[in-house]
Amino acid sequence: MRTELRSADLEVAQQTLDDARALVAPALRRAVDGLPESVRHVVGHHFGWWDAQGSPLPAAEAGKGFRSALALAACEAVGGDRTRALPAAVAVDLVHNASLLHDDIIDQDALRRHRPAVWSVFGMPAAILAGDALFFLTTQVLIEASAPLADAGLAHLSTAIQQLVGGEFDDILFERQREVSPAECLAMATAKTGSLLAASCALGAIAAGAEAGRVEHLRAFGEQLGTALQLVDDVLGIWGSEERTGKPRLSDLRSRKKSLPVVAALAGGGAASRRLARLYGSDGPLTEQELELVADLVEDAGGRAWAVNEAERARRDALEHLAAAHPQPGPAGALTAIARLVTARDH
Known part of the structure; x- marks a missing residue:
């Protein structure tokens, strides 16, 4: 199933992301330049600015920049100047990348954005410390911003980071539990991914000085959008191509995620579900043939359809909250286009 993405939406979303990257990239580099040289070297490799030896890389993919773009657009949506949200945009980008550095270690993913993950090049201790440095740099960026980002914004982002960590922790615990309900897993995904997109939108609105009700609706827009994003990513983690995801095909199944x-x-509860449980709970690594079978069983048991339908529901809920924030038409169109882009990836 594929949520329809009109060419006009794609154009608006791409332009919004491009404009955000052009504004945020120099500020992000300035923030990272303040790190100790050894840490900066590792972080720059993660961002794709240079290789392991420090040689510059041409136009390396540094991520889509959804979160920073959401912060800027949310600020404009409630009548603010997007430059007021620039520290927020940098901060959420730093948090996201800090979490990626740690995630790759936890998941033992050797590739990130089609390049070797930091831990696989510099080792786990260096990757952990680089992630820690980015988390603390986030705090510094907001402290150095003017109010309200330096106070209300920092408090809001700190709460979101705790939710993100809680979601990540639950994700790890679920791997050890024999049974996990879809509702528990969905709540985990909302915390793990939705919390930072929620903070991105809320911080943008806070930077513009929006009243509490509009901040909350934009926060909820981001949270539901993040839930949809995680659902789509989980579908791609099984059925997506390596070209599209930057990771080996069936990687989530290979790690019994x-x-x-x-x-x-x-x-x-059906026959496909029971057979899937036996295979997924078996000892030893799964062969390539067994991995293909597991993917088929997940689909036969309704897992793929459920995830795609839940992603669509979350997207609808997100757009309802966006409308309730009474946004300015232009930025509202940009936020809507990004929401459609997030949930319209090829499945």
Whole structure:
């Protein structure tokens, strides 16, 4: 299933992301330049600015920049000048990348954005410390910003980071649990991914001085959009191509990850669900043939359809909250286009 993405939406979303990157990239580099040289070297490799030896890389992919773009557009949506949200945009980008540095270690993913992950090049201790440095740099960026980002914004982002960590922790715990319900897994995904997108939108609105009700609706827009994003990513983690995801095909199944489609399939109760449970719970690594079978069983047991339908529901909920914030038409169109882009990836 594919949520329809009109060419006009794609154009608006791409222009919004491009404009945001052009504004945020120099500020992000300035922030990272303040790190100790050894840490800066590792972080720059993660961002794709240079290789392991420090030689510059041409136009390396540094991520889509959804979160920073959301912060800028949310600021404009409530009538603010987007430059007021620039520290927020840099901060959420730093948090996201800090979490990626740690995630790659936790998941033992050797590739990130089609390049070797930091831990696989510099080692786990260096990757952990680089992630820690980015988390603390986030605090510094907001402290150095003017109010309200330096006070209300920092408090809001700190709460979101705790939710993100809690979601990540639950994700790890679920791997050890024999049974996890789809509702528990969905709540984990909302915390793990939705919390930072929620903070991105809320911080943008806070930077513009918006009243509490509009901040909350934009926060909820981001949270639901993040939930949809995690659902789509989990579908791609099983059925997406390496070219599209930057990771080997079937990587989530190879690591026996209890992603959202898998959890929904295991809860199905039918013959495909029972066979999937036996294979997923077996000892030893799964062969390539068994991995293909597991993917088929997840689909046969309804896991893929459930995840895609939940992603669509979350997207609808997000757009309802966006409308309730009474945004300015132009920025509202940009936020809507990004929401459609997030949930319209090829499945």
